[in-house]
Amino acid sequence: MLWSAPCAPPVSVPAPLPPGEFLKSWHFELPDCLLLDTQMPGVSGTEVQKALNVAGARFPVIIVTGSDEPSFRAQSMRLGAAAYLCKPFDDVALLQALTSAVAPSAA
Numbered sequence: 372m373l374w375s376a377p378c379a380p381p382v383s384v385p386a387p388l389p390p391g392e393f394l395k396s397w398h399f400e401l402p403d404c405l406l407l408d409t410q411m412p413g414v415s416g417t418e419v420q421k422a423l424n425v426a427g428a429r430f431p432v433i434i435v436t437g438s439d440e441p442s443f444r445a446q447s448m449r450l451g452a453a454a455y456l457c458k459p460f461d462d463v464a465l466l467q468a469l470t471s472a473v474a475p476s477a478a
Contacts, residue, residue, distance in 0.1 A: 390414045394422055402430050404453075404472050409436040409443070417443075420450045431472035435460070 388396070390411055405423075409416035420432055431453035436443070439457040447455055454468035 390419050394419065394426075397423070397428065398426075404469055405430060405432045407432050407434055409434060409438075409447075417446060417450070420447065420452070424450060433465075433468050433472055 390413065407416045407419060411419075416434060416436070420434075423432065432451065433454045433456065434447045434452045435456045435458060437458045444455050453472035456464060456468060
């Protein structure tokens with residue numbers, strides 16, 4: 372799943388968009404933070420992350436995944452991920468990642 376959500380309280384989480392639709396529309400309403408699943412139908416999270424980098428996106432991306440492969444974690448971080456969370460993760464871990472990602476010093 373792909374979620375784009377303003378991360379300042381109160382948290383507002385719009386409905387997930389298909390990756391292709393998000394890549395075409397993100398610049399119309401810049402997200403404060405993007406939760407990006409690595410396993411999506413039709414496109415990988417890495418492909419979305421690369422496309423956002425090429426397009427000049429400058430908002431934080433938090434990767435969520437069901438498999439913690441060291442090479443994939445390293446690649447995601449090299450591509451600029453603000454955090455890398457392995458499923459299942461708890462609410463505290465997600466909130467910490469979001470808070471850190473959108474903190475003024477993270478920009």
